[in-house]
Amino acid sequence: MPAAVAALCVSGAAPALAHPHVFAEANLEVAIDADRNVVALRHVWRFDDLFSSTVLLEFDKNADLVLDNAELEEVGAVIHESLAEFNYFQIVTAGGKEVDMVAPDRIMANYEDNQLIILFESRPAEPLHLDGQLDFGVYDPTxxxxxxxxxxxxxxxxxxxxxxxxTVVRPNPDEAIAMNQQSLTEAFFNDPSNNDYSKLFATRLELNCSGEG
Structure with missing residues (x-):
């Protein structure tokens, strides 16, 4: 696996609360049908210039400093495989319980303005109705x-x-640690890849819905 994309899924290589090495701006659209069911999550991630340039160099097989369609297909395929064991960095909960998501069929990659952009769509494995509290977001457990x-x-x-x-919830890291310090064990700080505590720090979309309307 090319090193640049593998970096997205480094397992246990970075200590918890360390500074990240790869940055991306996320966009998320939650699609709803006429029956008030969540039918899809549509993700768009735009990566920082440094990481994007590394991907360009590693996947540009003909060295023309352009990622053609075939090369972009390979980028998308490798990212698709790399993120599978991490549920594609998705947070989806209903009433505080994790919602099973069907893996995206594919991940599309694009390269514009010196930035790598990936797009993918996932859907709940079972009907997910707008009722009670639902949360959506993305996070890297490592x-x-x-x-x-x-x-x-x-x-x-x-x-x-x-x-x-x-409501868009942006947790304060210090407050999140203080509220969960009893469950934040030494193992969390030594090996963040083996737990889900990192989602405590993730920005998320919170929907609170009544059963009517």
């Missing part, structure tokens, strides 16, 4: 990659019913 929503408008729900309240 802390190696910082994928974040720079602005609240980067989290979108088209045609959100009036009975739902939309």
């Amino acid at each position: 802390f190696y990659t910082a994928i974040d929503f720079y602005e609240d408008k980067n989290l979108v729900v088209a045609d959100l019913p009036e009975s739902c309240i939309r």
Whole structure:
């Protein structure tokens, strides 16, 4: 596996709360059908220039400093395989319980303005109705990659019913640690890849919906 893409999924190589090495701006659209079911999560991640240039150099087989369609297909395929064991860095919960997601069929890659952009769509494995509290976000359990929503408008729900309240939650790291210090064990700080505590620090979209409307 090319080193640049493998870096997205470094397992246990970075200590918890260390500074990430790869950065990406995320956009997420939550798609809802007429029956108030979540039918898809549409992700777009735009990576920083340094990481993007590394990907360009590693996948540019003909050395023309351009990623053609075949090379972009390879980038997408390698990222698809690399992120599979991490559920594609997705956070999806309903009533505080994790929601099973179907893996995306493919990941599309593009390269523009010196930045790598990936796009993919996933869907809940079972019907996910807008009722109670639902949370959506992205996070890297190894802390190696910082994928974040720079602005609240980067989290979108088209045609959100009036009975739902939309909130973008940006946890304060110090407060998150203080609130969970009893469960934050030494193993967490030594090997963040073997736990889900890193999602405590992830920006997420919170939807609170009544069963009507």
